Amino acid sequence: MEEADLWGGLFVSVIAWWRARQLQDRQTEARQKERRLKLRRARRLRMKKLHQTWKMRDKVCKQNQLHRFRAHDKWMKAATHRFLSGRLQRRAKVWFYPRSSNWWETTAAAFTDEEWLRHFSVSRKTFNYICTALEPQLKRQDTLFRLCIPLQKRVALPIYKLAQHHCDYKTLGNLFAVGAASVCHCLHDFCTAVIQVLKPQLVEAPNDCELVRMADFFYHTYGIPQCIGVVHGMRIPIIRPPHYYSEQPSRDSYLAIVLQAVSDGKGMFWDLNMTSPTWVTDSSALTESWACEDFPIRMQNLCGSDGGLFILGDAGCPSDNWLLKPYTNTSWLTPEQELFNTQIGQAHSVAQYAFERLKGRWRCLNKRNDCTVEIVKDMVETCCVLHNLCEKNEDTFLPEWIVHDEPIVNGTANE
Template identity: 25%
Template sequence: MSQWHFNGLLDLLKDDLERETTPFREPISNKDRLAVCLRIGKSTVSQIIPQVCDALWRRLQPLYLAPPTEEDWLEVAAGFQDRWDFPNCVGALDGKHVAIQAPPNSGSTFFNYKGGFSIVLMALVDHRYCFTVVEIGSHGSSSDGGIFRSSDLGKALQRGDLHLPGPRPLPGTEQPVPHVIVGDEAFPLQNNLMRPYPGRQLDEPRRIFNYRLSRARRVVENSFGILASKWEIYQRRIKLQPHNIDKVIKATCVLHNYLIKTLSLVSHPAPEARAEARAGGVERLQPCGNHPSREAFNLREIYKDYFMSTGKVKWQHAACFGVAAV
């Protein structure tokens, strides 16, 4: 983090970090409190870290991670169309198991499929690698398929409470279709949530659809990669109480947005965006079963046909199959 960004954060947080001077000791300066937290120091700062993380979330969240409005969703949809060639897309969704040290007396509550202990971070990301919605706190022992269905995000999407824009025609067509979120096999196929076609022996239209969806969904993988590379706490098991882990994760997510938006990150992610695979403290969600509605199934078919006709891009066949179309 640059000195300019650090000083900007310090100015935002100064009222939250100020401590009273007593006759017995001088308080730790605001500058040192913020520096200690961002470096994730030793046990002597165990009280400072949650306090600063609370302040970071309280001050930055309304500015850099506020709930999206319909106008915000439309801006994201335009970005996914222009940058990732996936129209009517309002975000890419993924979740990660964040490795933690087993809390005392927690039994198997946080025990996950990899044989470790974790808390789940679920995030929706826009076309610029910024988080638009984050949800933290599901226990590692929860089934990955059930984590989304029981999450506030999953319930809001199912109820239609995310204030997504109404259906609009895909470019060059006349039939209105819903705006969608793209995810991988860990998420169910729903009216507003697209996932890949299952199986390996797929025909060309389905393979093209899967490629186009994967290309749009890659932004969330890159966002997690940037997050894990910038904040070393994700490189190993986090040794804090679960409620303080939630605070740390929320703080890193809002700092992620703060840095990207103030740095005006370019179209393509930096090399560290691919560091997720090397982050020892972050694991993928597992694929889940799926029983889609007829409407969701039909919507995926509409996208599949669109990508082979009006929405076709000249490079998709070569990118998917390694050879140019004849």
Template identity: 30%
Template sequence: MPRRVWMKKRYGSFWEKDVPENSDSFFKESFRMEKATFLFLVGRLEVLRKRNTNWRDAIPLEKRIAIALYTLGSSAEYRAVARLFGVAHNTVCKILHEFCRAVIAEFASEFMTPNYLTPEKVEECVKGFEEIGFPQCIGAIDGCHIEIKPPAAEAVDYHNYKGWYSTVLFALVDYRYRFSYVNIGSAGRCNDSTIFQKSSLARKIATTPILREKSRNICGVQVPIVLIGDSAFRFSQTLMKPYPFSTTASAEQRCFNYNLSKARRVVENAFGHLKARFRFIGKGLDSQYKKNNAVILACCILHNILNEHNSAINENWNLTSTNLREQPSQINMSADFNHPAEQIRSAIANYCLNRNQ
């Protein structure tokens, strides 16, 4: 009896043959994580398992997760990944987006917790930044532009002032390079400060009493717990930014800027690690425009999971990330003098100078 369903034979054997026959370092290079973390994901993402049918066997759960991780960690097109794993290119795309949705549903509340302002989390972060050299800090904020291909009707909004199309990943990052809060999807033409002012993070920082309750007397000034950012942000009592550049800057001002820059490096490193590990977003996202936010969020969650599992970035991953597009730089030239905020900044500047001496 002739077959009623036609199925094309595919011969990619990367998962079945190459992966088992190679070393643990080959596994990590291929899937951007150690086998232990991979098995952790397999154990938690049972929802991705498919049943066999009368017509064909389903792709095993482990292989589905491997396909998604390889795609996220590679700059290869869907067709190249499909040939490697012996599946159709549209299957790779489908598996990737199913995987990202499952990661968000399963892990978001655990590894991208909305409770980043709990007493325990605040105390941990303040202690961590104190060791880096900046007191009373809960995290650093910044925006990262990710290249996209928007629909023609919306392209003008996503055209940033470096001349390419992007969406913004805005994030609060703690002392361990973990994403505490992310805001994804703002158009590339938006300023980081504007994104922050309109975010739920800004509202929480302004209304959560714990940041003021845990204030500390530094050089005679009650200093609340603050965020730190670059010159693009609006200076306030809850957001410290560098002193403007001046050839006549005092020793206190230079020391403050140095310590803030050193502490703020956590957010730059987090973005660098994210794009180096997951080259799929580092190289720019494809035309799956409406699904881009879920892919970016899933990568942020995976970044936090790997951070918790102490998975290090391979040196050659960082080298490849240096070829990415130059990020738009933003400088807020408006006058934002704030006397109470200036008292706090001056107190921290004096503290930093006394500590470094």
């Protein structure tokens, strides 16, 4: 009985302790919860104050920025007003300079046929044909701002440039009442149009009928059978391009483009080749090497691999089965060989005479050209095409145009 009472008291004590511990845990949890609520309310209060502070700073920043914008706008208005007031007080500037066009519209229009030929190296008939043929490429439309350059002036200006011994862009602009930049554009457009339109008609490889006709002409005129043309060359001095400044040439050499052309018996070119800028001297051969790598292939295809047709060249030309050139060792020649050299020399004079007429009619080829390499090549090609056109139309060639070969010093012939 006592033992049961003892266990009962112990059980009651345990129950009392467990309830006291639960009460203590609930009180501790209530205090922690209240503390968390206080911390959360304090954090919310700090965030609210911080948000109000940021909002106030942003408002102040926007006000300062607005003040700066207003100040800058006020300064810009003042500066613009001062600039415009100064501009209005001065005389208004035009975007082009007025030039007198009396030379072209009055003087050149009153030229006689001979005076026209002396200035432009082509007859009026040939000039009108060029204008008609190149009208789709060169004609321009008037705009609301200014009138365009007329077609005849756009053709006459580059022809005058090519025909004169030395005429810069500024001089041409004063004569034709245009700017120097317009002169440059007209020259480029004219050369491009001539190469695209007239070259396929005037400078082309002969067909079978023309080959027979040319072979008959050389045979009946010079006694050389199966000859269809003569190859010859000339040098066009140019200014040194920037990428050539590092090179150190010899003292008597100058930079030039070598033109090699094949002409028929009448002095008209039917094949044109030009080299890249190269250092040459007055004594260097013009045909010691071919200007284009595909030139021998084209001549081989045209003349045939069995030696049916030939092209004449000088003694410096490379040997080939389609090329006929004179004997070089003149000390041991037979009478037949000497007669052969004489006949070749007479036939070769056709090409020399053609180049004389080319340089005489288009005198820009006689002096150093200061344009870029690409423009120089287009100008040379244009001169060859116009040479064929003038020869085809039988334009008069004045004897005073004959150019005598002179030594060239630093790319310029001595005057």
